[in-house]
Amino acid sequence: MMAVPAQRQHSRFQSLAITHAVMTAGEASMVLALADSFFFDVDLDAARSRLLAFLLLGFAPFLMVNAKLGPMIDRLRGGRRAMVVGLAISRVGVQIGMIFTADGIALFPFVFAALVLQKTYAVTKQAIVPSVVRNASDLVEANSKLGRIATLTGAFAVVPAAGIQQLLGTGATLFYGAVFFVAAAVLATRLPQAHANRSASEPLAERGVKSSDVHVGWIAMTVLRFAQGFTLFQVALWFRSSAASPLWLAAAVGLGALAPFVGNTVGPWLRRKTEVERMLAAGLALPAIAAGGAVFVGGYLVGVVLSVVVNFSGSIGRLAFESIVQRDVAERSRAATFAWFETRFQFGWVAGAAVPILVEMSGTVGIAYLAAVLVAALVSYVAGARPLTSDVTVTTH
Secondary structure: OOOOOHHHHHHHHHHHHHHHHHHHHHHHHHHHHHOOOOOOOOOOOOOHHHHHHHHHHHHHHHHHHHHHHHHHHHHOOOHHHHHHHHHHHHHHHHHHHHHHHOOOOOHHHHHHHHHHHHHHHHHHHHHHHHHHOOOHHHHHHHHHHHHHHHHHHHHHHHHHHHHHHHHHOHHHHHHHHHHHHHHHHHHHHHOOOOOOOOOOOOOHHHOOOOOHHHHHHHHHHHHHHHHHHHHHHHHHHHHHHOOOOHHHHHHHHHHHHHHHHHHHHHHHHHHHHOOHHHHHHHHHHHHHHHHHHHHOOOOHHHHHHHHHHHHHHHHHHHHHHHHHHHHHOOHHHHHHHHHHHHHHHHHHHHHHHHHHHHOOOOHHHHHHHHHHHHHHHHHHHHHHOHHHHOOOOOOOO
């Protein structure tokens, strides 16, 4: 990775951060606008087949991003800046389509398109990050800042969106979100024109992904995503089946959603203390210990605590893994590689969520199962990550 002068690096990162904030605001507004529609009205008491269909629908966009859009991002003339501009403009068109179809079945294609565009933007943003930092040691902090920006801007954007939704309805809220995407398209023209050559169709093993840390890391990260999906549905179904107060479920979901913000805040501090490989190991160890201890405690509170710990650890693991890929993967195929991994991470989340849907488990049994999975993943990762087993220095690009 080439060093970037401090002033220029700050300007590049600031451009990316502002663009990311506006894109996130538009995304949050869209979700709120559709929150009352039949598409997002998924009741945990509904048939298990409906929940599975929901999971599959959420996974499908990743297949498109992995198969076609990831490699296209790396081959595109004009670079990844042009991709972000195009994605923002496309989101405007999708928002307008949603305005005219919000009350009918025709909404589904537009929602699916929005999901595909969202995942494509996420991959593109991850591929841009190395071009806006000075060196590999700054990657965790950059990823952390972008994560915190996403949480804060999303929260601020939904406040006026909620008012618009109540006063003017879904169409007006969707238009409000479209304004953010128009602004993002303009702001994205200031991003660095990072792009690569046209060899992004190479197999993964030939793309520059030769670091063993990347290979063992993506497996560890997939398990963390599995744990997140499993915990969300296991806790929710457990609470519902045992007639727990809705406040317990609200606490588990709400605090679990806030946990990544805390993880993104703590992440840079951890990076200053240790290597990213050890951060990822800690991301596996913490929920494994929490789940193991929860087996012997019991009660609804452990479900809430576990939701927080798993999501906090997932954000630490993601910061670490993104930095490993951004450090070790060749520039020419970084977006395609991120798309490849993101598809597998989402599959891990869907697989984890599917387990408690398909197999009814008590709270204690479910937590014991999660602890066993995390311990096995931790042992495997520690045995395979080079900085954890030797003094070998990882070569950066």
